[in-house]
Amino acid sequence: MILKKLSLILSLIFLSIGLLGCQQNGKEKESNNEISKNVTSSPTKNMPKDMPSDFNFSIQSGVQKKNEINTFEGTVTKDLIADGTATTEVILTEEEMKAIYEKMQEINIAETKEFTPKPINGAACMQEPHGEDEWKIIINGETISHLFSEEYCEPTNDAKQLIELRNYVFNIIKSKSEYKSLPESKGGYE
Secondary structure, eight states: OHHHHHHHHHHHHHHHHHHHOOOOOSSOOOSOOTTSOBOOSSOSOOOOSSOOTTOEEEEEEETTSOEEEETTTTEEEEEOBTTOEEEEEOOOOHHHHHHHHHHHHHTTTTSOOOOSOOOBTTBOOBOSSOOEEEEEEEETTEEEEEEEESOBSSOOHHHHHHHHHHHHHHHHHHTSHHHHTSOOOBSOOO
């Protein structure tokens, strides 16, 4: 039991360092990293004021993008690290979906985003391990996709907004009894 708790604490520490830390990984990479691209199918535009009836989204996140919140399927998948993954059914209420939609409106999720920071002195600070987020959102029959990496020590404002949005959605999910019943993660990523 103590080992399990210690493993969880260490996993959380490593994740926190990965998200908040700014450490050079010894390999200065060029700033045109392929993962930090915006793959949006729509140009800059405003979102509808009211949440459309077809509004749904999925977020895959984490070091290997094994965590997933998927409102299309009504499921949540948790990365258990050493023990694979666990999936359960989680349905968000209409009020929760509206609140998430409003958060997306605040940052205009439909608009083109910039996820690759400008290099300082010819190189960007990189960190390992790092998480990645892949978003797929349907609004009025249109698919909006965003893909970005958290490898940069200084993420762009657009990346920070999507990280905050992901954390907002994840906090809603973590409050659900179905999610709480999933096993705890064991191990960590190096």
